Amino acid sequence: MSSNVVISGGTSGIGKMLVKLFLANNMNVLTFSRKQSNINSLKKECSEFSKNLYCYQCDIGNIKSIDLISKEILKKFKKIDFLINNSGTNTIGPIEKINIKDWKNIMDVNLTGPFYLTQKVLPLLKKGSLILNMGSLASRQGFPGWSSYCSSKFGLKGFTESLREELRPKKIRVVHAEIGATDTAIWDNLDGDWNKESMMKDSEVAEVIFRNITIKGSVNVDELFLMPPAGIL
Numbered sequence: 001m002s003s004n005v006v007i008s009g010g011t012s013g014i015g016k017m018l019v020k021l022f023l024a025n026n027m028n029v030l031t032f033s034r035k036q037s038n039i040n041s042l043k044k045e046c047s048e049f050s051k052n053l054y055c056y057q058c059d060i061g062n063i064k065s066i067d068l069i070s071k072e073i074l075k076k077f078k079k080i081d082f083l084i085n086n087s088g089t090n091t092i093g094p095i096e097k098i099n100i101k102d103w104k105n106i107m108d109v110n111l112t113g114p115f116y117l118t119q120k121v122l123p124l125l126k127k128g129s130l131i132l133n134m135g136s137l138a139s140r141q142g143f144p145g146w147s148s149y150c151s152s153k154f155g156l157k158g159f160t161e162s163l164r165e166e167l168r169p170k171k172i173r174v175v176h177a178e179i180g181a182t183d184t185a186i187w188d189n190l191d192g193d194w195n196k197e198s199m200m201k202d203s204e205v206a207e208v209i210f211r212n213i214t215i216k217g218s219v220n221v222d223e224l225f226l227m228p229p230a231g232i233l
């Protein structure tokens with residue numbers, strides 16, 4: 001029986017590359033994001049896998065929206081082999097200028113959403129299933145102007161580490177990926193002079209993640225820390 005994969009934010013960047021890898025390896029993939037245009041492009045790009053790809057509109061920052069997508073997931077799949085909490089957002093700026101709405105949105109999307117989606121679909125995660133939460137260099141280090149993003153990603157790391165211990169008895173693996181700068185759309189709305197040429201490629205980041213989470217046997221990669229050869233950009 002082929003594996004079932006749920007990936008949040010699989011319509012762009014690292015998530016999209018993961019979707020393509022799972023599909024190419026004969027797995028069923030359910031993904032979602034907010035923008036219909038992104039959903040349409042993904043469906044078009046992956047049309048040869050249309051029977052194995054389910055792609056919906058859902059805002060992971062909105063509890064009602066997660067309730068709806070969870071119902072859909074429970075309808076489509078009897079079990080989930082891989083749950084990838086990938087979707088994420090960022091806004092940067094000095095503490096004086098952080099708008100409380102933006103702060104709350106980052107927490108909702110990067111922290112509360114992954115928690116709530118995991119809770120809702122937990123009944124489908126069985127012995128041998130794997131959860132991957134997408135962290136960042138900003139899960140382990142602070143940067144000026146990045147306090148809201150860093151707080152959300154540090155929080156996600158705490159959630160991930162607790163979840164790993166909690167789910168060990170059920171033999172569900174929990175992986176935290178800490179990713180350095182990767183050339184994706186997430187940088188496009190951030191003020192700054194970003195050196196995109198020195199960043200990692202989303203396809204290569206996805207490939208390394210895929211290889212490490214599909215290992216079978218006695219080894220679990222609890223943590224992945226991937227950085228561009230140039231280091232912190």
Ligand SMILES: NC(=O)c1ccc[n+]([C@@H]2O[C@H](COP(=O)([O-])OP(=O)(O)OC[C@H]3O[C@@H](n4cnc5c(N)ncnc54)[C@H](OP(=O)(O)O)[C@@H]3O)[C@@H](O)[C@H]2O)c1
Pocket residue numbers: 008009010011012013014015032033034035036038039058059060061086087088089109134135136137178179180181182183184185186187202
């Ligand atoms: N790129 C980097 O340098 C880097 C480094 C470290 C960690 N990361 C993390 O890697 C993950 C993927 O980011 P990326 O770089 O691949 O960015 P990306 O290209 O911007 O992709 C983000 C994906 O998440 C979706 N998304 C954003 N907000 C959402 C929401 N509220 N509800 C549902 N879906 C939402 C986006 O689609 P819609 O816009 O259609 O919603 C898109 O599919 C994120 O968690 C990010 O924090 C990235």
